[in-house]
Amino acid sequence: MVQDRRFHLGWFLSFNTPYWNDVYSGNNGAEWMDGSFHIDMLQSLERAGFDLMMLEDSTKVPNTYQGSTKWDLAYGNFAPKHDPIPLLGILAAATKHIGVVGTMSTSFYPPYILARLMSTLDHLTHGRVGWNMVTSSGDLAAKNYGMDKLIEHDLRYEMADEYVRLVRELWHSWEPDALLMDRETGQYVDPDKVHTIDFEGRWFKSRGPLTTLPSPQGMPVFGQAGGSNAGRDFAAKYSEFILCASQGVEAMKEYRDDIRARMKFFGRDPDTCKVLFITEPIIGRTAEEAQVKKKVRYTLDEYQLHCSLSWLSAHTEIDFSTLDLDAPLPELSTNAHQTSLKSLYHMGDTVREIAETWWHHYINEDFVGTPEQVADAMEAAMDEIGGDGFLIETTVLTRSYIADITDALVPELQRRGLTRTSYTHELFRDNLMEF
Numbered sequence: 001m002v003q004d005r006r007f008h009l010g011w012f013l014s015f016n017t018p019y020w021n022d023v024y025s026g027n028n029g030a031e032w033m034d035g036s037f038h039i040d041m042l043q044s045l046e047r048a049g050f051d052l053m054m055l056e057d058s059t060k061v062p063n064t065y066q067g068s069t070k071w072d073l074a075y076g077n078f079a080p081k082h083d084p085i086p087l088l089g090i091l092a093a094a095t096k097h098i099g100v101v102g103t104m105s106t107s108f109y110p111p112y113i114l115a116r117l118m119s120t121l122d123h124l125t126h127g128r129v130g131w132n133m134v135t136s137s138g139d140l141a142a143k144n145y146g147m148d149k150l151i152e153h154d155l156r157y158e159m160a161d162e163y164v165r166l167v168r169e170l171w172h173s174w175e176p177d178a179l180l181m182d183r184e185t186g187q188y189v190d191p192d193k194v195h196t197i198d199f200e201g202r203w204f205k206s207r208g209p210l211t212t213l214p215s216p217q218g219m220p221v222f223g224q225a226g227g228s229n230a231g232r233d234f235a236a237k238y239s240e241f242i243l244c245a246s247q248g249v250e251a252m253k254e255y256r257d258d259i260r261a262r263m264k265f266f267g268r269d270p271d272t273c274k275v276l277f278i279t280e281p282i283i284g285r286t287a288e289e290a291q292v293k294k295k296v297r298y299t300l301d302e303y304q305l306h307c308s309l310s311w312l313s314a315h316t317e318i319d320f321s322t323l324d325l326d327a328p329l330p331e332l333s334t335n336a337h338q339t340s341l342k343s344l345y346h347m348g349d350t351v352r353e354i355a356e357t358w359w360h361h362y363i364n365e366d367f368v369g370t371p372e373q374v375a376d377a378m379e380a381a382m383d384e385i386g387g388d389g390f391l392i393e394t395t396v397l398t399r400s401y402i403a404d405i406t407d408a409l410v411p412e413l414q415r416r417g418l419t420r421t422s423y424t425h426e427l428f429r430d431n432l433m434e435f
């Protein structure tokens with residue numbers, strides 16, 4: 001039997017302004033708000049056989065850096081940002097096959113609202129919706145929901161575990177054949193096939209049933225991103241794909257092997273969760289052209305340095321303006337992104353170096369070059385790691401960058417039989433599990 005060597009492709013981004021102040025920006029800064037940029041982009045991704053577009057979310061306007069919102073707003077890091085969930089509906093209406101994934105937090109959404117929204121969206125997308133299960137990080141967003149601070153890190157995951165068990169029960173509160181639509185008897189739904197769930201956990205309670213009909217996929221496809229011990233256990237129990245921020249083949253392989261071992265421990269088949277590695281390939285007509293593009297990405301002016309520091313501050317909720325830029329990063333702790341904070345110590349010897357590296361930390365030196373060179377490197381990485389694919393992310397999102405990937409890199413991957421050229425199945429989950 002010929003081995004299927006294909007791997008999956010996805011794109012990770014926000015519902016905010018694409019790069020708006022560049023020679024390739026077009027009129028992006030003024031036009032993203034109604035979703036038209038994202039629709040255009042999703043159609044390009046579908047043409048290139050991507051499995052999914054995944055929209056992150058966070059609901060804060062950070063004021064950690066220098067105690068003000070100045071830098072974050074100036075660069076549009078966390079805000080302005082629109083709610084990605086309604087966007088999923090119009091994205092799906094403009095495409096036919098690709099999966100659309102939205103982020104919703106178990107710390108903020110009442111479970112019933114989330115379950116009902118996702119079920120409705122699974123209908124609207126004809127079975128192409130996914131849920132990025134986050135517990136949120138940091139206290140600022142929590143304050144928008146009436147909390148003084150966010151729940152402690154590991155407890156958030158314990159609560160998320162109960163939350164997921166609850167929403168799964170809600171998604172099963174209707175049996176798959178509950179819809180009768182029997183013209184003879186006039187009976188629309190079989191009431192014996194719709195059940196309360198009467199869920200009473202430590203933190204959440206819900207009676208059920210959902211008001212929605214069983215959806216094409218039954219449940220959204222589950223995604224997750226946490227890298228801590230608790231985060232990895234949570235992913236291993238429930239996720240069907242994972243966003244992995246690890247960089248370098250060795251760390252990527254360690255992450256995937258670890259998740260697969262944890263899945264076996266929880267009684268799951270490891271092939272039912274795809275680990276997707278975040279990366280920002282840099283493509284040029286020639287190796288030299290790609291190096292020039294990389295150099296541009298690596299060069300920060302004073303303004304960008306502040307933006308990078310404000311981004312780090314928002315992420316960790318530690319004010320980086322109070323740190324000596326030319327000294328090593330001191331020992332710090334956070335209730336926010338623990339894995340991100342830990343990874344910073346490897347990004348440079350001084351705070352300044354860390355801020356510079358952060359600016360482009362998804363660029364892997366091996367994935368800089370001509371389409372052939374980058375395809376070679378991706379192929380080799382996948383052979384070494386064992387699977388399952390890549391998630392493209394860039395902070396300098398333009399149509400020109402999207403075309404570098406969809407019209408230059410992907411055709412080369414397709415010629416080698418490494419990524420899909422068409423979609424076999426109707427449902428997002430079935431395509432994701434195909435290889």
Ligand SMILES: Cc1cc2nc3c(=O)[nH]c(=O)nc-3n(C[C@H](O)[C@H](O)[C@H](O)COP(=O)(O)O)c2cc1C
Nearest residue numbers: 056057103134136225226227228231245337338339
């Ligand atoms: C690549 C990546 C993407 C993430 N996307 C989101 C997001 O969109 N919204 C959010 O609230 N948290 C997001 N997170 C945060 C995680 O869901 C998680 O809460 C955080 O990483 C802390 O968990 P950990 O300590 O297990 O890593 C993301 C994390 C990573 C690494």
